[in-house]
Amino acid sequence: MSLEQFDKEIYDLTQKELQRQSDHLEMIASENFTLPEVMEAMGCVLTNKYAEGYPAKRYYGGCEFVDEIENLAIKRCKELFACNFANVQPNSGSQANQGVYMALLNPGDKILGMDLSHGGHLTHGAKVSSSGKIYESFFYGVELDGRINYDRVLDIAKIVRPKMIVCGASAYARVIDFAKFREIADEVGALLFADIAHIAGLVAGKEHPSPFPHAHVVSSTTHKTLRGPRGGIIMTNDEELAKKINSAIFPGIQGGPLMHVIAAKAVGFKFNLSSEWKIYANQVVKNAKKLAEVLMNRGFKLVSDGTDNHLVLMSFLDREFSGKDADLALGNAGITANKNTVPGETRSAFVTSGLRLGTPALTARGFKEKELELVGNKIADVLSDIGNTNLQARIKEELKELASKFIIYEKAIF
Numbered sequence: 001m002s003l004e005q006f007d008k009e010i011y012d013l014t015q016k017e018l019q020r021q022s023d024h025l026e027m028i029a030s031e032n033f034t035l036p037e038v039m040e041a042m043g044c045v046l047t048n049k050y051a052e053g054y055p056a057k058r059y060y061g062g063c064e065f066v067d068e069i070e071n072l073a074i075k076r077c078k079e080l081f082a083c084n085f086a087n088v089q090p091n092s093g094s095q096a097n098q099g100v101y102m103a104l105l106n107p108g109d110k111i112l113g114m115d116l117s118h119g120g121h122l123t124h125g126a127k128v129s130s131s132g133k134i135y136e137s138f139f140y141g142v143e144l145d146g147r148i149n150y151d152r153v154l155d156i157a158k159i160v161r162p163k164m165i166v167c168g169a170s171a172y173a174r175v176i177d178f179a180k181f182r183e184i185a186d187e188v189g190a191l192l193f194a195d196i197a198h199i200a201g202l203v204a205g206k207e208h209p210s211p212f213p214h215a216h217v218v219s220s221t222t223h224k225t226l227r228g229p230r231g232g233i234i235m236t237n238d239e240e241l242a243k244k245i246n247s248a249i250f251p252g253i254q255g256g257p258l259m260h261v262i263a264a265k266a267v268g269f270k271f272n273l274s275s276e277w278k279i280y281a282n283q284v285v286k287n288a289k290k291l292a293e294v295l296m297n298r299g300f301k302l303v304s305d306g307t308d309n310h311l312v313l314m315s316f317l318d319r320e321f322s323g324k325d326a327d328l329a330l331g332n333a334g335i336t337a338n339k340n341t342v343p344g345e346t347r348s349a350f351v352t353s354g355l356r357l358g359t360p361a362l363t364a365r366g367f368k369e370k371e372l373e374l375v376g377n378k379i380a381d382v383l384s385d386i387g388n389t390n391l392q393a394r395i396k397e398e399l400k401e402l403a404s405k406f407i408i409y410e411k412a413i414f
């Protein structure tokens with residue numbers, strides 16, 4: 001029986017979601033479109049298998065083939081990031097980070113991460129996250145120019161004396177200087193943990209410097225710029241750390257690994273290792289730079305006045321309207337993005353004065369600079385006349401027409 005016959009409700013909603021993904025322009029910087037082949041691997045019999053433990057060290061029989069699959073995923077991951085050890089079992093980026101902390105810290109230890117409101121992630125010590133409840137967290141941020149000031153980070157690190165410094169961000173448009181972070185970590189005797197969840201695809205495509213050999217440990221998601229299945233990974237060059245990380249993921253925080261997702265991660269890494277990948281990663285950055293240029297030419301202020309990577313962060317501190325208003329208006333015009341706090345924020349975290357826009361998903365659809373120039377101008381049109389709902393409706397139709405020329409999936413279920 002097909003899913004359509006067995007469960008019409010879920011089937012129909014899946015079709016609606018395909019339609020939504022096709023008609024709208026996806027500009028949430030953390031989202032992307034994975035390969036149909038990756039989805040095929042995720043929808044297979046591997047979901048049936050219990051494989052607690054690691055290849056050749058399982059707690060269940062019948063693991064000979066899943067062992068080969070996990071070993072392939074590990075091998076490709078190590079090759080991709082040029083490192084010696086990889087754990088491909090984390091179910092998400094957050095669980096990868098939880099595993100890193102559990103492996104290398106004791107409850108109550110001090111961590112120094114990037115402030116959530118300055119572009120950091122919840123798992124970098126925010127009080128609502130286990131990272132901020134189990135560990136004593138301190139923060140560095142960006143300056144008013146939107147950039148990390150490494151001298152300032154050092155000053156804070158000298159006062160805090162953290163056991164671990166966390167670098168990496170969710171809303172930072174500039175290159176992260178891992179070598180500088182390592183100098184700071186060495187100066188205060190801290191471990192350096194680089195979370196490259198957002199930029200991993202650019203690192204893989206050599207569009208952003210690698211965290212290796214600077215970071216002691218590196219985590220990432222596999223579904224953002226990497227375009228793989230939803231999941232996490234942890235990497236290191238240090239064998240002792242690798243052993244601790246493995247024990248922290250299983251049995252520390254997870255049970256049976258999602259073998260279908262691990263297979264899909266391996267398929268994703270194969271794509272990341274292909275010559276095609278470099279072209280994609282390069283185009284993501286070119287598209288973001290084009291978008292930044294258009295928005296600035298149209299008089300909008302960007303945090304850090306531009307971008308080095310896959311995202312731009314617009315600032316509305318100088319405008320009457322908020323990030324929330326912009327998010328809603330663009331949503332009406334068929335563009336999906338997200339409101340975001342900006343340095344020097346004057347509005348609440350729910351309202352905000354910023355908007356984060358990313359190019360990974362549009363680039364996966366085949367958009368190039370020409371299309372980003374058009375999209376950037378449509379965004380500027382909407383925001384320059386933010387109360388004009390007729391204009392929003394008209395642009396929505398125009399963008400739907402544009403999107404229909406860049407079909408990404410023929411079907412919703414693989």
Ligand SMILES: *Cc1c(COP(=O)(O)O)cnc(C)c1O
Pocket residue numbers: 030092093094095097120121123168169170195196197198221231232
């Ligand atoms: C997205 C993100 C994560 C968490 O990933 P999930 O898979 O959503 O748990 C962790 N760190 C950073 C920097 C991120 O951007």
